[in-house]
Amino acid sequence: MSAPLLSVRDLSVTFDVPRKGAMPWTPPQKLRAVQDISFDLKAGETLGVVGESGSGKSTLARAVIGTIPASSGRVVWQGTELTGLSVAARRKHRAEVQMVFQDPLAALNPRMTVGEIIAEPLRTHRDVTRDEARRASQEMMERVGLLPNLVNRYPHEFSGGQCQRIGIARALILEPRLLICDEPVSALDASVQAQVVNLLRRLGREMGLAMIFIAHDLSVVRHVSDRIMVMYLGRKMEEGAAREVVGAPLHPYAKALISAIPRPDPTRKRARIALEGELPSPLAPPSGCVFHTRCPVARPDCSAGAPALAEPAPGRMVACPYHSEPVRAAVNS
Numbered sequence: 001m002s003a004p005l006l007s008v009r010d011l012s013v014t015f016d017v018p019r020k021g022a023m024p025w026t027p028p029q030k031l032r033a034v035q036d037i038s039f040d041l042k043a044g045e046t047l048g049v050v051g052e053s054g055s056g057k058s059t060l061a062r063a064v065i066g067t068i069p070a071s072s073g074r075v076v077w078q079g080t081e082l083t084g085l086s087v088a089a090r091r092k093h094r095a096e097v098q099m100v101f102q103d104p105l106a107a108l109n110p111r112m113t114v115g116e117i118i119a120e121p122l123r124t125h126r127d128v129t130r131d132e133a134r135r136a137s138q139e140m141m142e143r144v145g146l147l148p149n150l151v152n153r154y155p156h157e158f159s160g161g162q163c164q165r166i167g168i169a170r171a172l173i174l175e176p177r178l179l180i181c182d183e184p185v186s187a188l189d190a191s192v193q194a195q196v197v198n199l200l201r202r203l204g205r206e207m208g209l210a211m212i213f214i215a216h217d218l219s220v221v222r223h224v225s226d227r228i229m230v231m232y233l234g235r236k237m238e239e240g241a242a243r244e245v246v247g248a249p250l251h252p253y254a255k256a257l258i259s260a261i262p263r264p265d266p267t268r269k270r271a272r273i274a275l276e277g278e279l280p281s282p283l284a285p286p287s288g289c290v291f292h293t294r295c296p297v298a299r300p301d302c303s304a305g306a307p308a309l310a311e312p313a314p315g316r317m318v319a320c321p322y323h324s325e326p327v328r329a330a331v332n333s
Helices: 057-065 087-094 114-125 130-143 160-172 190-207 218-224 242-247 252-259
Strands: 006-017 029-041 046-050 072-077 097-100 178-182 210-215 227-232 235-241 310-313 316-318
Touching (some): 029 072, 029 235, 057 178, 097 160, 178 190, 190 210, 218 227, 227 242, 227 252, 235 252
Parallel strands (some): 046 210
Antiparallel strands (some): 006 072, 310 316
16 A cells, blocks of 8 residues: 555644633633544545534644644654644645635735736745746636636636635645645535535546545535545544445434435435534533533443544444444434
8 A cells, every 4th residue: 555645643733722801820721622633645535524613624724734733743744744843844845735715705815916816826936937927827727717818807806706716726836736625615605616616626636636625514525525534522523435424424423414414305304313502612622522412322431531433344433432323313304
């Protein structure tokens, strides 16, 4: 087997949060946004990361790319460990790992033309002339479905879907090996979402891209991903091949997420698993299994200690000793 392109081992991210109303010298609270996440990513493979808002998906992506520091763990890129490297030392790796952000308009500089925005990474990391950068921008615009003659327009003159295509073009102009997509379609209309997802799938195949695709919508992730990792409150709940996770989820949380995917045919009803309560605060996570306060199959011992990840089948990982217990549906939809 070939070595993975990206290897993440026991990655954790912790933030210090000041206590409300406390004295300045009072020790801050610890917010554990990501806890002990491990995964491998091969060249050309797409890993979907799903979970509710606040589950640590975006923090994980930013720790991998290096925009926020990891508290512990390792990020290994093609055999080189990136954690602990200085900003200057990581600079040469940034051209190979690019990111597409959630809000397409907010991610673009309103004072720069589209051509300047797309060419900015090229002029930062490569020794190219202004004319060469402009030609490369126009070629990439055409590749993502934008008219090259719009190169001198500004972001506010484009729709949300077009702005996201600009963001994708900017990320791909350096021909990276890994593209991290942080909820790239959540701010777009449903019809535009499909266009952007299909664009990412096509470009991924054409360029041999590895991708980490972050979303809270499993109906989108299952069409893009080879594997899916389910996160809850900073921890990994389940991981496996996309078809297996969506078709036969193991963890009770994953089962609830799958049951919430809307059906295209409203006449075909199915049982839906309704979770009670809200996502707990990461400042005060539940003891033991962080999902036990909302879990429909929780046992008294679930609050005693965090369950270890088990491998019930080759390529499947689940953090629940009672994953084989049936989950009773609460609502029909």
